[in-house]
Amino acid sequence: KSNNSKARTRSWISRSNGDMLVTALMHSSGGIESGLGVLLVVSIAATTIVVRRRTALGLAAFATIMILLQQFYAGLESHKQSSYPIAGFLGVTYFATAILVYALAKRIRESEALAKKRGIDLANLAQLTEHIIQRMQTGVLVVDHQGVVRLINEAAAQMLSINPNTKELSLSYLSAALAAQWRHWQDHTDYNPEAIHLAQSHLDIMPRFARISDSPEGGTLIFLQDMAALAQQAQQLQLASLGRLTASIAHEIRNPLGAISHAGQLLAESVHIDKNDIRLTQIILDHSQRLNTIVENVMSVSRRRPSNVELFALLPFLQRFVTDYTGGQNVDKNSFAIEVNPADMQVRFDASHLQQILVNLCDNALRHRQPVKENPAVILRAGYTTKQATRPHLDVIDNGPGVSAEVLVHLFEPFFTTNVQGSGLGLYISRELAEANQAHLNYISSNVPQGIFRLTFQDPRRQFE
Numbered sequence: 001k002s003n004n005s006k007a008r009t010r011s012w013i014s015r016s017n018g019d020m021l022v023t024a025l026m027h028s029s030g031g032i033e034s035g036l037g038v039l040l041v042v043s044i045a046a047t048t049i050v051v052r053r054r055t056a057l058g059l060a061a062f063a064t065i066m067i068l069l070q071q072f073y074a075g076l077e078s079h080k081q082s083s084y085p086i087a088g089f090l091g092v093t094y095f096a097t098a099i100l101v102y103a104l105a106k107r108i109r110e111s112e113a114l115a116k117k118r119g120i121d122l123a124n125l126a127q128l129t130e131h132i133i134q135r136m137q138t139g140v141l142v143v144d145h146q147g148v149v150r151l152i153n154e155a156a157a158q159m160l161s162i163n164p165n166t167k168e169l170s171l172s173y174l175s176a177a178l179a180a181q182w183r184h185w186q187d188h189t190d191y192n193p194e195a196i197h198l199a200q201s202h203l204d205i206m207p208r209f210a211r212i213s214d215s216p217e218g219g220t221l222i223f224l225q226d227m228a229a230l231a232q233q234a235q236q237l238q239l240a241s242l243g244r245l246t247a248s249i250a251h252e253i254r255n256p257l258g259a260i261s262h263a264g265q266l267l268a269e270s271v272h273i274d275k276n277d278i279r280l281t282q283i284i285l286d287h288s289q290r291l292n293t294i295v296e297n298v299m300s301v302s303r304r305r306p307s308n309v310e311l312f313a314l315l316p317f318l319q320r321f322v323t324d325y326t327g328g329q330n331v332d333k334n335s336f337a338i339e340v341n342p343a344d345m346q347v348r349f350d351a352s353h354l355q356q357i358l359v360n361l362c363d364n365a366l367r368h369r370q371p372v373k374e375n376p377a378v379i380l381r382a383g384y385t386t387k388q389a390t391r392p393h394l395d396v397i398d399n400g401p402g403v404s405a406e407v408l409v410h411l412f413e414p415f416f417t418t419n420v421q422g423s424g425l426g427l428y429i430s431r432e433l434a435e436a437n438q439a440h441l442n443y444i445s446s447n448v449p450q451g452i453f454r455l456t457f458q459d460p461r462r463q464f465e
Contacts, residue, residue: 040063040067040090040094041093041094041097043063044056044059044060044063044094044097044098044101045097045098045101047059048097048098048101048102048105049101049105050105053102056098056099056101056102057095057098057099059098060091060094060095060097060098061095063091063094064090064091064094064095067087067090067091068087068091136153136155137155137226138155138223138224138225138226139152139153139155139156139157139158139159139160139205139222139223139224139225139226140152140153140155140156140221140222140223140224141153141156141171141221141222141224142212142219142220142221142222143171143182143219143220143222144219144220145217145218145219145220147170147171147172147179147182147183148168148169148170148171149168149169149170149171149174150219155224156224158390158391158459158461159198159203159205159224159226160174160175160198161198161386161390162174175196175198177196177197178196178207178222181193181194181196181207181209182207182209182220182222185209186220193206193207193208193209194206195227203226203227203391204226204227205224205225205226205227206224206225206227207222207223207224207225208222208223208225209221209222209223210222210223226438253291253295254292254295257288257291257292257295260284260288261284261285261288261289261292264281264284264285264288265281265285267281267284268281268282268285307350307353307436307437308350308351308352309348309349309350309437310348310349310350310351311346311347311348311460312346312347312349312351313344313345313346314340314345314346314347314382314392314394315338315340315343315344315345315382317351317354318338318340318380318382319338321355321358322336322338322380325358325359325362329366331366334376335366335376335377335378336376336377336378336379336380337376337378337379337380338379338380339379339380339381339382339383340381340382340383341382341383342383345382345383345392346392346460347392347394347457347460348437348457348458348459348460349437349439349457349458350433350436350437353433353434353436353437354437356429356430356433357430357433357434357441357455358380358396360426360427360429360430361396361430361453362378362396363426364398364426364427364451364453365377365378365396365397365398365400365451366378366398368398368400368401368451369398369399369400370399370400370401375399377398377399378396378397378398379395379396379397379398380394380395380396380397381394381395381397382394382395390459390461391456391457391458391459392456392457392460393454393455393456393457394454394455394457395444395452395453395454395455396452396453396454396455397450397451397452398450398451399450400450400451401451402445402450402451403443403445403451408443408445411427411443412427412428412431412441413428414428415428416428427441434455437457437458438458439455439456439457439458440454440455440456441453441454441455441456442454442456
């Protein structure tokens with residue numbers, strides 16, 4: 001404020017000096033009749049724009065006094081009738097100019113302040129919008145009419161495995177299938193998009209398209225929805241229905257099942273039973289136990305608690321798992337090999353769910369292993385598919401014969417098994433647990449005789465919806 005006051009004072013002094021020079025020039029040019037007094041109007045108007053109202057009126061008064069003094073001095077010199085009416089008219093003009101210009105300048109300053117405030121609000125709104133878009137779990141793309149990407153948020157960049165700061169990329173370069181659906185949607189706006197599998201990130205996404213403007217040259221807003229989140233919601237509904245079903249049939253099945261099992265045990269202990277019938281009682285007990293296991297597995301799925309997702313290092317977790325698993329299953333620890341690259345890899349998952357998935361997969365691997373001593377029976381290998389990939393994966397590899405194409409079609413279906421002693425729910429439950437953590441469990445076909453189950457985790461940088 002002090003600097004502004006000094007600046008106004010210097011401006012007022014310079015303008016006053018200018019007024020005196022104009023007055024002197026007018027006096028030497030023949031007095032007020034020369035018309036040079038009009039120059040003071042311009043001086044007052046220019047000064048009023050940048051000074052306060054009191055200063056502007058003071059400058060107008062000073063100019064008026066200077067004109068009157070000049071007119072008085074001219075009258076003393078010439079002894080003629082002075083043009084005091086003209087001098088008075090100029091004084092009124094000076095004051096009117098100061099008042100009108102000040103009012104106009106005030107309106108301009110208010111408009112400027114309002115425009116500046118609106119500019120700040122718009123800038124803040126733009127930053128807020130960009131922040132929201134970048135933090136959205138749904139992928140957002142903006143492409144122009146030529147299919148060039150103009151805006152991409154972090155979620156979409158992670159889905160497409162690209163740098164979010166990359167600009168001027170073609171949509172067809174990011175995903176040929178997405179570009180094909182976008183072009184088809186442009187020609188048929190009632191087209192319902194289909195899910196797309198992204199090989200680079202091992203994601204299934206559902207695109208949605210919306211026009212930014214009505215102009216044909218306008219851009220298109222593309223939303224990319226991760227199907228894992230939708231599958232998780234569908235799974236919750238499925239588990240709720242399954243929970244109600246198992247709750248209603250558990251009592252009806254387990255009570256008769258317990259009676260059958262107990263009767264089989266009593267029959268096997270009877271002294272009157274023929275030795276040839278003991279095998280039949282063993283069949284009753286074995287299948288009763290198997291049916292009870294199936295009921296227990298179904299109930300464990302329906303009663304499973306919600307995912308308690310956390311971020312943790314994968315290598316220490318796998319080391320603890322192998323130690324606990326081999327100790328509990330009485331398996332040689334050398335039958336397992338752990339390979340994690342990079343060693344500090346982190347995953348976002350429910351640790352108890354991951355434990356259960358690995359138990360099921362390792363049981364399956366050991367069940368189908370080949371008696372080869374020089375190689376580990378099970379390899380736990382974690383890493384990234386490519387250098388640009390952001391989603392880590394964990395492969396459970398065994399040295400078994402692999403899965404045939406006929407079995408692969410039904411591999412993750414409930415109650416499907418190739419083992420007469422199995423329940424057919426292990427792989428199904430494992431996939432359900434993976435979907436509950438927005439991950440994917442798949443079987444990878446390979447040219448070598450081995451089985452590879454791949455668990456693809458969610459991007460650890462993303463929060464769960």
